[in-house]
Amino acid sequence: MDIQIHPKQKSGYKIVIVILALILVVIVIATTVFRKPLAIYYHKQGLNRAQQKIIEIGPIEKQETLLGIRDQSYWIDKHDHHRDALVRLGYFDKKTWKLHYITVPSLQSRRLWEELSIVFPDHSTAIMQGYEENTEDMIVVWDCPENLFKWDQIISAHDALPCNILEADDKAIQSFLGQWGTQEEPFTYRITRTNTGIEIMIPPNEMWRTELRNLRIHNGILSFDQFFYTDPKDGLKTITNPSSDHSFSGIRSRVEMQPDPLNPDVLIIKTTTINSVKEHTLLKMK
Secondary structure, three states: OOOOOOOOHHHHHHHHHHHHHHHHHHHHHHHHHHHHHHHHHHHHHHHHHHHHHHHOOOOOEEEEEEEEEHHHHHHHHHHHHHHHHHHHHOOEEEEEEEEOOOOOHHHHHHHHHHHHHHHOOOOOEEEEEEOOOOOOEEEEEEEEEHHHHHHHHHHHHHHOOOEEEEEOOOHHHHHHHHEOOOOOOOOOOOEEOOOOOEEEEEOOOOOOOOEEEEEEEOOEEEEEEEEEOOOOOOOOOOOOOHOOOOOOOEEEEEEEEEEEEEEEEEEEEEEOOOOOOEEEEEEEEO
């Protein structure tokens, strides 16, 4: 017995085939378009999970699973696998900073790492090297490209030589010249002219040694990084004992000075640390 397909049935089959073909095309296009975002999401989740397990298990404990016993080294390998995959996908960039004036370990390296940890609380993809013998003092970072500038700013601010002299033209320095202080402390900063710019002097202190770094003038603002050290013998190459260090020794303060537009005898001072931002004024002492 012959089975005949009605023309309407043939038309229906064609519609189904067309619909299936369209669905297949949509799936292919969606897979192509969203493959990279999905891969990035997968590796980000894997990275976060591995980091949680690294902290949870610790260097001593082990974890029993259906797939066997897993220790911290297993999750470290997983962490690095997902991190490197994010680099290949273009989500992360890898950058290395060699430390020129800071030795690891030291008070300076610890203060630098403390500040980086506060600015980048999720910094599992950053390491400081130099603790082992015959290894270079450096910081290696895997992070989103837009964050690397901030990493560079902080690392460069700490890893610099002390300097209290700045080359600048007369117009830029004129409003900063003089001795600045308060009624209680008449000598806080003394800014004097040099042949090519200015020199900033700070009164000596028996308890603290002060270092200035990274002086610059930009858009009418004089800025520099100010570090206080409790031990006059504490140089950049000194290995320190964390339990004996003063809590403020080696902390970086970013100081910005700006002339008061309404009073040429007043400087507006903004001091920024990892824990606070403060503003106050200084008077020109006659």
